[in-house]
Amino acid sequence: MxxxxxxxxxxxxxxxxxxxxxxxxxxxxxxxxRVGQPVLVAVLGTAAVVRVVLALFASMLRAGAGAGARRKWKELRKGxxxxxxxxxxxxxxxxxxxxxxxxxxxxxxxxxxxxxxxxxxxxxxxxxxxxxxxxxxxxxxxxxTPRTPTLWSHLGPALLLQAAVGLLLIGALVAWLALAG
The missing domain is CATH 2.40.50.140 (Nucleic acid-binding proteins)
Structure with missing residues (x-):
């Protein structure tokens, strides 16, 4: 045949x-x-807190904020x-x-x-x-053992570190507000 x-x-x-x-x-x-939108929103939201704090700090020093090479939402969402x-x-x-x-x-x-x-x-x-x-x-x-990229490797260590620091800042702010109020 x-x-x-x-x-x-x-x-x-x-x-x-x-x-x-x-x-x-x-x-x-x-x-x-596939990248889940809730996870991406949480990571980018907490990372944005750090960016805002750094931008405020840089504007106080008049040094200008160096934003670096940020990836767009569409690029991160693509996976x-x-x-x-x-x-x-x-x-x-x-x-x-x-x-x-x-x-x-x-x-x-x-x-x-x-x-x-x-x-x-x-x-x-x-x-x-x-x-x-x-x-x-x-x-x-x-x-x-074949290895595939994961959501965390796609987002990258820099963005994940910013998100972790942002989460700590939010937690500290909430704790401070709870103690003050």
């Missing part, structure tokens, strides 16, 4: 562990991490992108299984015909193949 005219059916096995041989790593594409690479492997019973690797792996980490043990988890969207959490390459003895 012609493989292009009659492609072999691909199964999405729920796992949690699938053992088999790598058939093919398909072309990767990017997917966006980080990560690489999705579909992986096909043939399990011990001969079934062709497809799953998704989220994040980057070293280029030589998986080769066709490598014997692997893959830990997968179903994704929230039932229309997507299971997500690979861990790969043990039994041929090379490597343990591979």
């Amino acid at each position: 012609d493989g292009e005219l009659f492609p072999e059916r691909v199964a999405w096995r729920p796992g949690p562990v699938i053992t088999g041989h790598v058939v093919r790593l398909m072309e990767g594409y990017s997917r966006e991490v 980080p992108e990560f690489l999705v690479t579909p992986l096909r492997l043939r399990d011990g019973s001969g079934v062709l299984c497809e799953m998704e690797i989220h994040g980057h792996l070293p280029q030589s980490a998986l080769e066709p015909a490598d014997h692997v043990q893959v830990t997968v988890r179903s994704q929230k969207d039932a229309g997507l193949a299971p997500r690979v959490e861990r790969i043990v390459n039994l041929t090379t003895g490597q343990l591979l």
